[in-house]
Amino acid sequence: MHIPDGYLSPQTYVPLYLVSFVFWSTALKKMKKNLSIKHIPYLAMASAFSFLIMMFNIPIPGGTTGHAVGSGIIAILLGPWTAVIAVSVSLIIQAIVFGDGGITAIGANCFNMAVVMPFISYWVFNIVRGRSLDAKRLSISAFLSGYIGLTLAALITGVEFGIQPLIATGVDGRALYSPYPMSVALPAMVFEHMLFFGVIEGIVTFLLFKYFAKHEYDMIYALSKREANK
Amino acid sequence: MKNNVPAFLLSRPSYEPRNFDKGRLKTSFIEKGIHHAAQIIQTGYVNWETASKDDFFQGIDARVKVIFLLFYIIIVSLKNDLISEVLIGVFVFILSIVASLNIFSFYKRVIFFSFIFGFLAAAPSALNIITKGHIILPLFHLSSAHHLWIYQIPQEIGLTKEGIYGVSMLTLRCMNSLSISLFVLNTTTFPDIIKALKAMLVTDAFLMVITLSYKYIFIFAKIVEDMHLAKKSRLVGQMSAVDGRRWAAGRIAFMFKKTTLRCEEIMKAMLSRGFSDNIKIYGARKLCLKDWTSGAILLLIGMIFLYI
Known part of the structure; x- marks a missing residue:
């Protein structure tokens, strides 16, 4: 999911930087309003946690192991706006310090994994869950939130790759950046995430949610927020 | 380069193969x-x-190096010919020698990431199924061409000259961007x-x-x-x-x-x-002659890369 440098044209990465910037500013404003000065260490800890989730390899059915992006579970635990900042900071550190994801692609990566994914996951969780507190329905909601969140983020990434041969070509018609047309980039990104990575994300989101629902129910933002609104 | 990192941090843990025996x-x-x-x-x-470390590049102000990073990464993303990318790669290689970096471990990391994200991810596009053009290395010959929905599979499948050029460009771009960012990180x-x-x-x-x-x-x-x-x-x-x-x-x-x-x-x-x-992070020191000179040289070389 981490887009490296060189795959996106300036026509794509510049607008995505701007879109991400709008979300960062809005998220910081919202945080400041709700959490006062406590938001600084809180966001830093949330970012560190977002980074740490990726360090846990989890055995999944079928005998293999995988790790999650974690944006879905962070949105459920801390709220989507906190997830925007937490996952973005984690992605920025990954790109600058560990070379994971490109520097020109920071805006695109943040938009895909720190904006699209947390919001979709959070909405899916709330829509599937409804007002129910039934353990089975909550577990299904958690799985689907991770699964659908990641798959849709992959779809957006596929579109970003797929438009490159249309918007950035040389005089001879040759693609200057990502060479894969939409007909290849979109199915490749969507199917691999639908069949494999999305399932891992769903399982990790479900496992973590199940653990928190059992032991730390009050810490789940998506549940406490809805309860407070009732 | 002398390494002061404790050996236990550099040694990798033993890796045990997976076993899928009965769940x-x-x-x-x-x-x-x-x-x-x-x-x-x-x-x-x-x-x-x-x-x-107390070396030339480590001593340059971080602002100069961060501007260098952003400027050069934008240049790398704007250039669309192999020669420019090769020249930028050589330039970063020279800089890493001047900065006394451990070339072997530095490029091991750069090449590893570039191979995965640059080469492997782009490699299939060298085939004429993705990039049309002159086939220079035929791989398969089918009995006839096939049309599957929006996909066209030609009778002869092989690597095209245009495709190989595209893969090389992406790999080099990825390698240059990585080496520039790791260079700045290793000196700042x-x-x-x-x-x-x-x-x-x-x-x-x-x-x-x-x-x-x-x-x-x-x-x-x-x-x-x-x-x-x-x-x-x-x-x-x-x-x-x-x-x-x-x-x-x-x-x-x-x-x-x-x-x-x-x-x-x-x-x-x-x-x-x-x-x-009121959050306040204290600013950096005043720029000295060394910072201005090295900044101007890096800017000048960057401009040359931009216009060649």
């Missing part, structure tokens, strides 16, 4: 966790060590990068979140490594996949609890030291 698995996921955590700690130490400490970003008008609140998060990633990475090692030392033989999942979920939840508790402790510590809503 039980060996503890390879624990080994992977240890490896991942150790790698993060090691990367942090190695970067810090090389960036703190993280606090200096933050100060440079402040000078570029990035908000203090955002920088403070990044700084705190960066520090705590290393602290928690050590805790994660210890948790995996503790689990490994208590295991004899295999564990079930269900137990493995439960353990990992429990540990992640434990980390979440620990991070929220630490957050409150940090808040109290910050308040006791006089922290208020």
